Amino acid sequence: MFCYNCGEENPDEAKFCRNCGATLKKEETVKKVEVLEARNHQQNTNSQQTTTTSKNNDSNWIGCCLCIIGIFIVFAILGSL
Numbered sequence: 001m002f003c004y005n006c007g008e009e010n011p012d013e014a015k016f017c018r019n020c021g022a023t024l025k026k027e028e029t030v031k032k033v034e035v036l037e038a039r040n041h042q043q044n045t046n047s048q049q050t051t052t053t054s055k056n057n058d059s060n061w062i063g064c065c066l067c068i069i070g071i072f073i074v075f076a077i078l079g080s081l
Contacts, residue, residue, distance in 0.1 A: 007039050 001012050001024055008019035015024055 001010050001014065002008065003010060003017035003020060003022055003024060005022035006017060006020040008017055010018055010024060016022065017024055
């Protein structure tokens with residue numbers, strides 16, 4: 001039996017969830033699919049956030065390198081005058 005509150009799998013004869021302590025009901029076996037779908041949705045959302053963060057970090061790194069190169073070019077031009 002799966003807990004509707006947290007999705008933890010519990011023995012069929014359990015009355016309370018061993019993870020969160022929520023009361024388990026026999027109806028919750030039907031809701032197992034809903035809990036699993038919610039868990040999958042949450043995992044997909046987390047992986048999308050990680051990908052976005054990674055892209056932002058790459059853009060920041062490239063921008064920083066270009067800025068440093070630009071500063072070196074300016075100093076090279078000013079130094080040769």
